[in-house]
Ligand SMILES: O=C(O)CCC(=O)C(=O)O
């Protein structure tokens with residue numbers, strides 16, 4: 001029966017050899033969560049819990065610095081996404097600020113002096129989240145009926161476009177300031193989020209906002225547009241948002257398992273020609289979509305309905321009939 005809370009799935013069977021039945025059961029739970037919600041949480045995921053807690057604490061210490069101090073690690077222009085500090089309140093209604101890093105091996109990251117361990121903690125957690133992405137790519141591929149290494153090979157095992165953000169959501173001071181991050185769908189492949197105890201992340205299902213409750217040590221996983229398009233809507237990239245809370249700062253660490261911009265994205269034959277279904281999207285170059293999304297964010301259209309999202313590439317039923 002369909003439920004109204006997102007499931008939590010134990011990945012412990014995947015961290016050891018054997019127990020194929022337990023692996024199958026967890027894979028089936030993930031398949032259901034991906035088609036019903038596009039969102040779920042995982043526990044026993046292999047990312048050290050003390051490192052997760054340290055990354056959150058040090059992020060909050062960084063965000064508690066005076067603004068002049070934070071702005072010393074301003075973003076490096078010309079890179080997309082730009083690493084470093086950004087305060088969205090400077091140019092949008094979003095009530096958050098973030099610090100972004102690219103892959104530590106890029107050599108492009110800049111770190112603030114205070115607190116000195118902040119950069120180390122982010123660099124240390126990054127490869128742990130890459131490791132979890134590999135595992136989830138494998139499970140998601142299997143649950144779509146694809147070869148286990150399908151998603152990893154689809155991106156030529158290229159991890160150079162992954163990135164990570166530490167995000168601080170300011171507490172609400174006036175009643176109308178609830179917007180932390182407005183409703184959106186992630187463009188990438190898979191997103192991983194862990195959060196402090198404050199809450200505010202919500203996912204849309206059947207026109208209802210469902211809270212993703214913070215659970216100690218759990219990591220939220222959500223499906224992005226790339227998987228929705230490849231699977232021709234079999235798996236869902238769900239709309240989600242963050243609501244700010246009264247008197248409490250929310251902190252999250254968000255890791256984006258991302259594709260190379262030169263990747264061509266279109267529904268796979270397995271979900272179209274091979275089963276006699278029409279593709280729901282036309283193919284596109286991933287970087288073209290990302291550029292449209294960035295433009296959208298920095299220079300929002302006057303009418304919200306002109307906001308660019310994945311439906312930009314939808315093939316309507318009418319087109320399919322022609
Ligand atoms: O901070 C969060 O929990 C989620 C942020 C988010 O959805 C995003 O950055 O795409």
Ligand SMILES: [Fe+2]
Nearest residue numbers: 184185186240
């Ligand atoms: Fe998101």
